[in-house]
Amino acid sequence: MKQRVAAIVGGGVIGGGWAARFLLNGWDVRVFDPDPQAQRKIGEVLDNARRSLPGLSDAPLPPEGRLSFHDDLAEAVRDAIWIQESVPERLDLKLKVYKEIQGACDVSAILGSSTSGFKPSELQQGSARPGQIVVTHPFNPVYLLPLIELVTTGANQAGLIDRAQDLLRGLGLFPLHVKKEIDAHIADRFLEAVWREALWLIRDGIATTEEVDEAIRMGFGIRWAQMGLFETYRVAGGEAGMRHFMAQFGPALKWPWTKLMDVPEFTEDLVDRIAEQSDAQSGKHSIRALERIRDGNLVGMMRALKARDWGAGAVLNGQDRRLKAGTPLAGDIDALEDPGRPILTLARAVPLDWTDYNGHMNEAKYLEAFAAATDRFMELIGCDAEYIAGGGSYFTAETHIRHLDEVNAGARIEVRTQMLLGSGKKLHLFHEMHAGDRLLATGEHFLLHVDLETRKPCPPSDRIEAAMARIAQARAGLPLPEGAGASIRGPS
Incomplete structure (x- = not known):
């Protein structure tokens, strides 16, 4: 079988995670990023990925692909079957990059964007081949977390969507096909709601950054990791189920518990307060150390889910079955x-x-x-x-x-x-x-x-x-x- 090639355009935290996910699953990876530090940064991400990702599989991964860095965008994307764009969140920049990519890439290549906010229709505007462009929004760290929000429009043919899903599953990912586009897709809209409320709690002096994080990780964060929102609340409804839960807690939605429609003003005082509290909470660890702590915790939780073939663990078991076939x-x-x-x-x-x-x-x-x-x-x-x-x-x-x-x-x-x-x-x-x-x-x-x-x-x-x-x-x-x-x- 011809060696598969992925091009990574933008080698920051997300682009580096994509590079690791492709590389450790046997793809050759070409990286384009004008940042002179890109090779060092991606190398550090790869070190963490090599330590953690292979251990999620109870089957042998394919031999690691070949990684190369390119100064010329056209050279990086030529003959690639998957091109992942992770440049900064500026629409004008993305459209300029797509024009250059489509002038050099194969017409059958899939061009995925890591954007967390833009809709695919916005990315497709003015494009030579709009049907080639989709949103493939990942979650950090890309090399461990399986969710990819695959957002498409009517310009994307069914064959390309099916091929994108198959290729993503082959990387051990879970492509969630979002068929109706909306700003920020699905998952980030939840994160935005929690983020807004957390900012109010800190601004009003009710909680510190550490107390907010403890409330999440000691309680509902663990529940959400294995059952999500609605299934968790279904269980909370007892034997009567979801209808009982809605009847019991629905009226509470009319109470002024949250401030989701408003965002506190980002004053210097609020930014300083959050930064100081965050330093006190986590400053004793470097960012790379925090990444390794995070990765170890994620692997442990996902392997526990794997033993029960549940949630993200079921995705990992499916990937193991694919890896074992033909080995x-x-x-x-x-x-x-x-x-x-x-x-x-x-x-x-x-x-x-x-x-x-x-x-x-x-x-x-x-x-x-x-x-x-x-x-x-x-x-x-x-x-x-x-x-x-x-x-x-x-x-x-x-x-x-x-x-x-x-x-x-x-x-x-x-x-x-x-x-x-x-x-x-x-x-x-x-x-x-x-x-x-x-x-x-x-x-x-x-x-x-x-x-x-x-x-x-x-x-x-x-x-x-x-x-x-x-x-x-x-x-x-x-x-x-x-x-x-x-x-x-x-x-x-």
Whole structure:
């Protein structure tokens, strides 16, 4: 398949996040930004993304694409199939940039704008090809948060909209198609309402910046992360549901609780007060440190949602399924060219929540990784979910792990597995974990096949026996791998 190319026009915080999202999902990325610091800034964003994004996936990401920086806009966008504009929020500037882009880009390229405020019809005015331009408004950090507001007009053909959605999903994003344009789209209108009210609370001396933030993150912010607004209120209505909630709390909307129609004047006093309170609240951390704290928290929450296949976690699981399709981990034992060689049973990145206070992977997570590799090997020989549902499985009787080297968050690891013994009810596996050429750890597992009804050892199915016999025949005469048999006796 031809290498996919994305052009990033404007390499600030948002443009850098887009670059990381494309790059770490295997796209080549060309960046155009006249800022002489653009390469440094995007490099720092990429450092954070490489540390956090791969750990959201329990499947191997594709090899990282190639990043290049260009002084010529036409050169950057030529042959790109996706062009993401993230220049400052000035309509005249955006229209000027689009004219130059469309003079050089492929007519089939998608031109997405990161704008948080302008409507696509405003961006399309005077354009040579209005149907090529859509709003694709992301949320910071773009490399972690899945929501993209895809806002279109009647000028955009259905085929282009479908293609845009497919490409965004392929990046692990959630394209929310906003079919009727409005200023600031959907999500930022909510943020604007909360922002206005927060400014009044600070101006009137009712709350500090820290107290406003605590009210959000200790309460409804957590609820919103997994259920949103209306589903949260549906639950609040109890068994009677949403109608009861509206009847009970609807009248409160007539009370003067909020000042959403007014904005406090941005006086020097108000700006100084907010800046001073913010410095007192968060000034002990640099911006880069705050980004890493934010990223770690986001990854932890989204991985928790992933375990329940809910909200943003369901998006991540969908991306894992796409990544696993066609990877070397797909297939079964019959698909292996040489089953006597170590078999790739795990390929993934180390997530942030696998690291400990020393900054490297926690010893318990080595066991988790080796357990996942054992599960994958069981699937390869036929002990899959359907087989287990039928009443047979393997139970681990002994485990021995050697910790040989450390590995940090974001590092891509692989586990390769050898079957030292597979006969009757016994299964003896030896795993090696690598990060590139470095051997990080070995894990040795001895398992017994068990009847799940009697909970006693018993022989496996003929299919599993045949698969193990094929591997044993391919391994015949090979020595034990280094480190095997020291704590769990090797087969004689």
